[in-house]
């Protein structure tokens with residue numbers, strides 16, 4: 001099997017809903033000179049050997065040396081430009097993942113980055129750092145960092161520090177309120193690390209008596225859904241409510257848990273009975289129209305496309321599960337306003353949403 005067939009296999013294996021939702025997560029393979037990375041906006045389950053973008057590693061490394069602009073949008077625009085120029089075949093369609101410099105910072109052949117709900121329960125737990133350090137002492141734990149360039153640079157520094165202390169790089173990195181990176185020279189090695197993580201966490205959840213699936217009540221009546229849609233449409237507009245999905249009630253998370261949740265369902269669900277007044281108050285408080293309305297009758301998601309409405313519901317359910325699992329580790333720690341606003345305002349993510357919607 002070629003190196004690209006192997007990374008495609010790993011991408012599909014760890015692209016299932018247990019590991020990642022929507023267009024989230026990314027994978028790469030490398031040799032001494034080249035890095036093949038998943039293009040932004042593509043989905044792991046559909047990766048094949050020829051889906052990857054071939055990147056020039058020395059061109060990616062130039063990013064580590066530049067003095068980046070202070071302004072976030074200018075900074076990420078510069079990174080986007082430099083990454084586009086680092087493609088070995090400039091005519092290749094597709095945009096390299098914003099986490100490409102991070103993948104390149106590992107020397108291991110294969111790097112798999114995903115956001116499993118099981119890991120979410122750990123990295124979104126209030127005691128995440130202490131728990132990670134005691135359950136997985138040989139893995140690295142990183143405090144929350146805004147995604148994009150800053151995350152790549154900070155991770156690279158942490159990998160170097162770890163390398164100096166241990167004489168080798170970490171095989172896994174847990175990222176607070178985000179997910180996990182696994183790095184290995186072999187497919188079997190990557191599998192083994194994931195198996196260990198999932199097994200240990202499964203045991204922890206069992207020991208804490210935390211259920212690994214959420215309780216969903218009976219579906220709301222069509223009339224009820226129609227009345228909520230009508231109300232939200234009146235306040236938030238036709239386009240926002242163009243597509244709708246409904247579910248029986250479940251306990252939504254009390255805030256943003258990871259960047260993916262912010263991207264697909266926004267930081268907060270509207271909780272309670274929607275009225276013109278309460279919807280306006282919500283919009284005033286958070287600066288966005290609710291994608292999720294949740295109460296004892298059910299949970300209803302909204303999207304400008306069918307895919308967006310579906311993903312909002314998927315991520316709302318995932319957020320509910322992550323918050324439930326986090327009970328094993330001190331309860332859920334939600335992202336701060338500065339953290340979720342950064343994602344909300346981020347052009348790169350809106351690109352991903354656009355591709356995911358298409």
Ligand SMILES: [Zn+2]
Pocket residue numbers: 025113114115178179
């Ligand atoms: Zn991620």
